[in-house]
Amino acid sequence: MFRILQKRKLNDSMTLMVVDAPYIARKAKAGQFIILRVNEQGERIPLTVADYDREKGTVTIIYQVVGKTTMLLDRLNEGDSILDFIGPLGKPSELEGYKKAAVIGGGAGCAIAYPQAKALHAMGTKVDMIAGFRSKDIVILEDEMRAASDNLIIMTDDGSNGNQGFVTDALKKQIENGAGYDLVVAIGPLVMMRAVNNVTKPYGIKTIISMNPIMIDGTGMCGGCRLTVGGKTKFACVDGPDFDASEVDFDEAIRRSKTYFEMERAAARDYQCHLMEAANHA
C-alpha cells in the first residue's frame, strides 16, 4: 500500500498527487513511468512520473480524470493509500547535449513536459516551453513552466488568453522566426504529437515524444503496448516510452489506443450512475 501524502487539484479535471514510494523515488528519472492499481477489481494503468524527491521518498503523479480508474483514484484523499504502485518503468529520457529545445505540452501532457523542460533547463539547454490548453481556465503549472523555461508560450483553442491557436501554430512560427531548435520534445495527445512531427519533419529537427499506450505489466511481458517504430515492433514499456517521432507509425498507435474505447466509456458511465444512485440514497 502506498500512502497519498498530498493531493492538489490543478483544474477541473486534473489532479496532482504526492505518493510515499521510497524505493521508486530513489531510482526514478525523468521520462519514466509507474503503474498503479486502485483496488482489487481494478485495472493497472500507467502514469508518467511527474516529479520525485529522493530524500523525502516521494513520487509525484498528475492525472486527468478520463475513465473509471482515474475516477476511482480521484476519490482517494490525503492519508488514503493506493493499492499497488510499481516502477520506475521504462527508459529515462535522453536529453543531454542539446543547445536549444522547444518543449511542447498538450493539456495533461504539460504535467510530463514540464519536468522535461526543467531537466533540459538545468543542463544549460535554452528552452522554449509551448503549452496548449482548451481555454485559460484550465491552464496548469503556469508558474512551474515559466520557471523551467527561458520563454513560455501558452496557446488556447478558444483564444481566451488572447493567444488563440494550436501548439503547432506557435511552434511553426518560432521555427520560421529562426528559433534554431536542435530538439523538440512533444508530450500530449497522439494527434498533437503527430501534428508536431509533421511540423518538424521538413526541418529535420530531432523530435522526441513520450508514448502512453495500453499496457498491463509494464515489464515487456504482455506486448499490448507494442508500436511500429522505424518499421519494427517495439514495446513502449521497455523500449520507450520515449521514441523518435519521425519513426513512429502514428495511425496504428491511434487505432490501438482506441481498442477498448466503447468499453471504457461504458464503464465510466456506469460508475458515474452508480455514484449518483449512491448519493441519492444517502
Place this chain on the structure above:
Amino acid sequence: MPNMTPKKTSMPEQEPSARRNNFNEVALGYTEEMARGEATRCLHCKNQPCVKGCPVGVHIPDFIRSITAADYEGAYRTIKLTNSLPAVCGRVCPQENQCERNCVRGIRGEPVGIGRLERFAADWHLKHGEDEPFHAEPNGHKVAVVGSGPAGLTCAGDLAAMGYSVTVFEALHVAGGVLMYGIPQFRLPKEIVQKEIDALKAKGVTIETDMVIGKVLSVDELFENGFEAVFVGTGAGLPSFMNIPGEGLVGVYSANEFLTRVNLMKAYKPGYDTPIIRPKVAAVVGGGNVAMDAARTALRLGAEHVHVVYRRAEEQMPARREEVHHAKEEGIEFNLLCNPVQILGDEKGKVKAIECIRMELGEPDASGRRRPVPIEGSNFQIPVDAVVMALGNTPNPLIRTTTKGLEANSHGCIIVKDSMETTREGVYAAGDAVSGAATVILAMGGGKQAAKSIDEYIRSKSGVNRSR
C-alpha cells in the same frame, strides 16, 4: 494382488458441452474409491523407474502405497518431501513424458495414473489435512529470490526449510508467476495456487509484490542490502510475434496479454474492470500448451468458432495430447499445416480475417521434425475478429542487462552450470529464464537444485560445516 486392468481409471470431467461455457475446472479429480483402485495398479517395481522420470524425485511407489492403505495424508506428506507444489504438479505436469513414461504398466497397456493420484492426495490434504507445524531453526542468513513462479517458489520453500530467511520479489501485484497469469483457471484453479503461496508464507517466506528487480533495485543492491545469495527465476515472459503484416491491428493479442487479461486481471469475471475483446470467431496461432489454453479461453469468453492455426502436423504439436484432446472435445477447430502470412483489417483497423498458406512436410530440420514448406498459391482466408499469437516466449532481459557479470546465450537464456550457479558469484538461476519456455516441473527441479547449491555456497562462505 495388483489390479491388472490395462487402462487407467478414467478421470471424471465436466461434459465438453457444459465446460466450454464456464471457467470451472475441467478435470474433477478421483474419488477415494477411484484413487484406491488406481493405486492398486502399481506393481511396486524394485528399481522404481518412475522416480527416475520425475524432475523432483517424488517417492512415487511409496505415496501410492499409502493411497492403497487409505492413508491419504501420509501419501501427501511423502510427495511433499520432495515436491513443494503437489496440487499444481498433479494438474499441469506432463506425466506422460516423465514418471508415467517409465511405468512398467505402460508396456502392455496404460501406465499407472501417477499424476491423477498425486492430484488426489494433494486435494485430499487441501480439504481434510492440516499442515504440520513448521520448525526450522533460523540460521541467520538471507537469500533473495527474484520471481515467484514455480522455480522461485520451490527454491524459496526449500531454503526456508533449511532455516534461511528468504524474501521473494515479484514484479506483478500477485505472486505465482505463470501459475497465476498464464495457466487458465479451468486447468489450474487460482485458489489452489494461492493456498500453496499462503503455505510458503506460513513457513516464514516474505513475499514482496510490486517489485521489479532490475528497475527498482538491482541485483547488486540486493547484495548491498545484506542478501548473501540471489536466485533468479524470472521466467520467459517476452512474447514473440511473427513479424507479418497486420500484427498491429486492433484485436491481435500475444497469448501472454490475452491470458493475463483473463487469468490475472479476471476479465471473465463480472465486477472486474479489465476490458477484453470477446471474439465471435478467433484464430490462435501456435501448437503448444499455451495455444491450447488461449483457444479454450477464447471459447469460454463466448466465441462461436475458434481456429488453431499451426504450421506443422498434429503429431508434431508440442502441446500435451491431453490438452489437444480436451480442445477437440470442446469443438476447437484445427487448421494444421497452415501458416499465417498476413492479418487483414477493416477500415477502422480492426481484425477481419487471417490469411494463411497451406504447408507440406519436407526434410527434417534442426529440431528433428520435418520442416514445413509452403505450397505456392494455396493461400486462403479465415474471417476472424481476434487473433492470438501463441508462438512462444523468450526470457525477459531486465535482470541480465542490469547485472554485471551475468552472462546469457544468444537466445537470452542465463548460462548456468549443473549446480544452477551463474557466471556471477552468488547468483543462481533456474526455470524458463535458463531453459527458455519449458514446463512447470522442470522449473521446480531447477529451483530445487539451486536451493541446494545456494545452501552449500553460503555454508562454505561462512565457514559453517554441513550439520548432518
